[in-house]
Amino acid sequence: MHSTRSTIFFVLVMTTVVALVLAFLFNGLKGTHERNEIVYNKKAILSAIENELGESISDMSDDRAEEIFSTKIKQTVVTVAGDEVEESYIENRYKGGKAENIDLKKEKKLDEDEKILPVFEFNTDSGEKYYIASVRGSGLWDDIWGYIALEDDLNTIAGVAFGHKGETPGLGAEIKDNEDWKSQFKGKKLYDENGDWKSVYVRKGGAKNPIHEVDGISGATITADGVTEMLDRGLKYYESYFKTLQG
Amino acid sequence: MGELANIFIKSAFIENLALAYFLGMCSYLAVSKTVKTAFGLGLAVIFVLGITMPINWIISEYLLSENGIFGMDLTFLRLILFISVIASMVQLVEMVVEKFSPSLYNSLGIFLPLITVNCAILGGSLFMVSKEYNFSESVAFGLGGGFGWFLAIIAIAAIREKIQYSAVPGPLRGLGMAFLLTGLMGMAFMSLMGIDPGAFNG
Amino acid sequence: MSQLKELEKKEASFAFGKKERKLLTDPLNDNNPITVQVLGICSALAVTTLLDKAIVMSIAVVFVCAFSNLIISVLRRSIPKSVRMIVQLVAIAFLVTVVELVLKAVNYPIYVELSVFIGLIITNCIIMGRLEAFAMANGPWKSFLDGIGNGIGYGIILIIVAAIRELFGKGSLLGYQVLGDWYTPNGLMVLFPSAMFVIGILIWIHRSWNRSLIDVS
Numbered sequence: 001m002h003s004t005r006s007t008i009f010f011v012l013v014m015t016t017v018v019a020l021v022l023a024f025l026f027n028g029l030k031g032t033h034e035r036n037e038i039v040y041n042k043k044a045i046l047s048a049i050e051n052e053l054g055e056s057i058s059d060m061s062d063d064r065a066e067e068i069f070s071t072k073i074k075q076t077v078v079t080v081a082g083d084e085v086e087e088s089y090i091e092n093r094y095k096g097g098k099a100e101n102i103d104l105k106k107e108k109k110l111d112e113d114e115k116i117l118p119v120f121e122f123n124t125d126s127g128e129k130y131y132i133a134s135v136r137g138s139g140l141w142d143d144i145w146g147y148i149a150l151e152d153d154l155n156t157i158a159g160v161a162f163g164h165k166g167e168t169p170g171l172g173a174e175i176k177d178n179e180d181w182k183s184q185f186k187g188k189k190l191y192d193e194n195g196d197w198k199s200v201y202v203r204k205g206g207a208k209n210p211i212h213e214v215d216g217i218s219g220a221t222i223t224a225d226g227v228t229e230m231l232d233r234g235l236k237y238y239e240s241y242f243k244t245l246q247g
Numbered sequence: 248m249g250e251l252a253n254i255f256i257k258s259a260f261i262e263n264l265a266l267a268y269f270l271g272m273c274s275y276l277a278v279s280k281t282v283k284t285a286f287g288l289g290l291a292v293i294f295v296l297g298i299t300m301p302i303n304w305i306i307s308e309y310l311l312s313e314n315g316i317f318g319m320d321l322t323f324l325r326l327i328l329f330i331s332v333i334a335s336m337v338q339l340v341e342m343v344v345e346k347f348s349p350s351l352y353n354s355l356g357i358f359l360p361l362i363t364v365n366c367a368i369l370g371g372s373l374f375m376v377s378k379e380y381n382f383s384e385s386v387a388f389g390l391g392g393g394f395g396w397f398l399a400i401i402a403i404a405a406i407r408e409k410i411q412y413s414a415v416p417g418p419l420r421g422l423g424m425a426f427l428l429t430g431l432m433g434m435a436f437m438s439l440m441g442i443d444p445g446a447f448n449g
Numbered sequence: 450m451s452q453l454k455e456l457e458k459k460e461a462s463f464a465f466g467k468k469e470r471k472l473l474t475d476p477l478n479d480n481n482p483i484t485v486q487v488l489g490i491c492s493a494l495a496v497t498t499l500l501d502k503a504i505v506m507s508i509a510v511v512f513v514c515a516f517s518n519l520i521i522s523v524l525r526r527s528i529p530k531s532v533r534m535i536v537q538l539v540a541i542a543f544l545v546t547v548v549e550l551v552l553k554a555v556n557y558p559i560y561v562e563l564s565v566f567i568g569l570i571i572t573n574c575i576i577m578g579r580l581e582a583f584a585m586a587n588g589p590w591k592s593f594l595d596g597i598g599n600g601i602g603y604g605i606i607l608i609i610v611a612a613i614r615e616l617f618g619k620g621s622l623l624g625y626q627v628l629g630d631w632y633t634p635n636g637l638m639v640l641f642p643s644a645m646f647v648i649g650i651l652i653w654i655h656r657s658w659n660r661s662l663i664d665v666s
Contacts, residue, residue: 363534425649
């Protein structure tokens, strides 16, 4: 039979050993965890221009992703008003001070005049330029987000990549997994011939306008509507900045 | 208030812990042979979920996060603390049930302490962390999730009671049938997806 | 010592004697954790949408089951009765946290996909079940083997279900396209309820093959 004292002793020893081992492991691996998360995000951004890169993102090594990012991608951070933001200002809000460190989830909660937006400018070896914008919205269950790559006319979509927190596999999750559906976005334009803002509409039942619409996803109407809303609102935030680039 | 009602409805019907995520299956399949035991277990689950969620939320926010009283990121202790809280709460519930309804205590037998390892309970707390709910949202989520689980287990118990008298092929009888039934119920619940609870609040 | 006793003694001390092998093979058939004992199904379902997720999950479960069995077996005579359950739970939670931290460092994308379900290994009834039924009453090496056996028995079912769901749901296995363009993926396979159907049918097959398991209720 065990006395109360030996029971307490046993519990204390066990708790201490467990806590110490885990603390040790956690601190030891923290650096790796953070780097993994950064590379994961970088690969997500690169998947918007997977075709233009000519390399497969899923097979890509972490080092290669970092290399592409540091040599071919220029990072800028802007406000909705169109002004560039200093690295020191970003550093205050996000450790690292670069576009890649911005957490759009936090930005979503801020008002337009307080938001900062990341812009990733991709320069290919043959001298082409692409601009990747970051957007975030709501799906059926939880948040969804996207990286939209635009050609240097800042009007035509070159590629897209979407992610989600908890959409249903086979339904809402198709925005991430279904390559055929995503490839529809290539070539769509954000502005019509008159220069008016149209964005891209995900139409249930099939696209009607070949320039500004894509087909919906069966069984995932709410997620699809979330994508439409996210593009319309999220890309519009970049309008002022894009005008400064064109003007 | 409307937002909380939303979360309650969502976790009870649309994101039903048993039929959409298939959590808590062990007890679900084992205790659903009669409606009576299913009812008792379901109530216990609602109670445990409703209590452990807020407690785990407080632990996560105030003890383990960097903004908490220790000022350090202690999230690696989360699993251990959550499961300890759940185990303690279940023991509490056990004592209460034994005192107030000895007959229920006896008919539930080992399944009462087994609530501790019911994936739905720990799963609920982990989902709450991943969805970053605030305090009142966690309570709504806990009660709603429990209620949904309760409905699911009563429903399948009712069906299984009836099916006992049907001619099911030998190797499929009992367990195999329960799996297929649960799968069908899961599909039925999927039809509820896409309902925006907000629509009912006008 | 007589010849017979000497033989028995040899058998008992040989690490991979008949009894030990049985610990590894039993859970694969007669005592399969999922199809017979019906344990640990919860995480099984969300995790079997893709084969690589199922494989990682199986490895994690084998690890946690084997080592928690080992730890509890070593401590079995020292654990005070009043805190038995909590000690078991903490041991399991400890190992699962280790798995989580290591996975996050070694394969971040799969860690993100499995998310909540790694933590749910704690509530996997198989692990608790083996601790109570075996590790509390047997030596460390045997308990370790029992843990591996049950972990593998569980893992095999997981892998079979995942292989079926990924193959028919997406036409691929481990991400590699196996079925050509002629195959229209069966969307149902990707949704959760299909896991229930597949397991139900597996049980049907298992019991038809091993008639001794038919439920006479």
